[in-house]
Amino acid sequence: MENKSRTILHIDINHCYAQIEEMLCPPLREVPMAVGGDESQRHGIILAKNIKAKPYGILTGEPIRSALKKCPELQIVQANMQNYLYYTSKIKEIYHEYTDRVEDFGLDEAWLDVSDSLNVFGDGLTIAQEIQRRVLHEYGLTVSIGVSFNKVFAKLGSDYKKPNAITEITKDNFQDFAWSMPVDDLLMVGRSTAKKLALMNIKTIGDLANSSVTTLKNKLGKMGVLIWSYANGMETSEVTLETFELPPKSIGNSWTTPKDITNTSEAKIVLERLSNSVACRLREKQLMGKVITLSVRDTNLHRFTHQRKVEVALDTCNEILSIIMELLGESYDFVLPIRSIGVHVSGLVKTNTHYQLSLFEDTIAKAKSRKVEIVLEDIRQKYGFYSVSQASALVDKNLSHVDPKGSHTTHPVGFLKGSL
Known part of the structure; x- marks a missing residue:
């Protein structure tokens, strides 16, 4: 691959969330608008902004209240991840018409290697222009595209000029350009x-x-x-x-809760949901893990992690939750309430890989527990996540009403793994 001349595109859907909201509600194009989390659920930050909001200095990631001070007339639209997932996946279907080498870099960005498509569709600039035109015509959205001989400069090109721009960086001009x-x-x-x-x-x-x-x-x-x-x-x-998908190094979920967690019972409600999500995703990927990690952030925004390595790899909610609750009891005294909490499993091995069995483990009980969890997951997939829950989830629906698996975006081990 090193000696072959390559043509790489990096495509960025400009102001992705904001653009999709404008497409669905065109009057939003005429006013300063930002997409934000739900302040009542304490996810009140700016996720994206439109062009009209840019002159006010509104920043992605800043609190909604801060943004409103800069621009009192700012229209806040609550994020709708289902819409964003749907439309970005449809746009990426266009990319796949030009090459099978499409690598996501988040929801709104992707690299395309079109080196083997040049004889069919024309050079990199021609392909970029056609993709840009199609996305605008078919979905009313603009994209910025970088065209280059490697991934780094392709991304530099797409970042260079926005919106709706194409920038080419070549082996001959990259020094002058970059x-x-x-x-x-x-x-x-x-x-x-x-x-x-x-x-x-x-x-x-x-x-x-x-x-x-x-x-x-x-x-x-x-x-x-x-x-x-x-x-x-x-x-x-x-x-x-x-x-082709690189195996992950860890699988986890964390959640900023809609209210502070003040005791172990409340924490268990959230941790059960998170542990279930992690266990389901482990089984989907046919993975098991040996390192269980609890992450906690308190109301002063101090964060700590506590982990344990187990002898036998695991992939069930009951096992993960049991260890996580032990870690919580050992490491947190609730002097300050918990603002956000997470569960992560690493030290991953394939499920069908031989792993050491514990002499003290009840393998029959473990197998039964695993089957029950698989059945419950099947029911949730057919009838919805909230169709079946543990009784403890009914104690506080503010803490249990979350589907971390359904709203999770997985990131690979690394997106750049070339030789130097």
């Missing part, structure tokens, strides 16, 4: 890394490209070598085939 840009415009250079680079007087992508790779490795470790290679156009990772 090297004058701020270093944190480069993929994988976040705020923390940019601060470290600034201390080394590295402020642009060109500064990074022309730095000593040995010095970067000494200061930043492998990350230093990685971003140096990106700046020099040496990124070579492949766009993943649509039928």
Whole structure:
């Protein structure tokens, strides 16, 4: 793959959530508008904003109340993930008409390797123009597209000009085009890394490209070598085939609860839901895990994690919940209420992989418990998530009325795995 000339597109649906809301309700295009979480459920942050809201300095991720202070007439539309999932999946069906190498990067972005499609559809720019035209014509949405010879510069291109733009970065022009840009415009250079680079007087992508790779490795470790290679156009990772999925390193869910959790009984209601979600997803992927982790954030926004490694890999809600409740009892005293809480399982192995059996484990009881959970999941899939619940879930519906599995977005181990 390294010696073959490639044509990579990175496509970004501009202001995705806000654009979809505008498509469904065109008058929203004429007013400052933002998509936000439900303030009553304490997910009150800005998730996306439209072009009319941009001049007010409204930021993605800021509290809704803060945004309204900047722009009192701002229209807040509550997020509808079902709509966003539906329309982004339909748009990505268009991408798949041009190549089977489509790799999602979040809900609204994707890389396409169209190298093997050039003889059929034309060069990269032609394909980009056609996809852009079709998305606008068929769904009324604009996309920005970067066209380049690798994934990093393709994304840099799509970020460069928005909305509804196409930018090409080639092997011949990438130095002139990219090297004058701020270093944190480069993929994988976040705020923390940019601060470290600034201390080394590295402020642009060109500064990074022309730095000593040995010095970067000494200061930043492998990350230093990685971003140096990106700046020099040496990124070579492949766009993943649509039928190929990298195995995850962990599976988990967390939830910011609609009210503070003040005791163990309330925590158990939420943790049962989260443990069930994690167990179902483990079984769907035919995985089991040996490391169980509890994460907690209190009302002062302090966060801690507590984990336990088990001898025998597991994939059932009962097993996960039992360990999670032990971890909670060992590590949290409820001096401060809990604001958000999470359950994660790592140390994953395939279910059909041979794993060590415990001499003290009741394997028959475990098998029965697993079968019961599978039956319950089948019922939920047929009749809805809330069709069957544990009795404890009825104690407080504010805490139990959540389907973490249904609203979960899975992220792969890593989206860039090329040689340096």
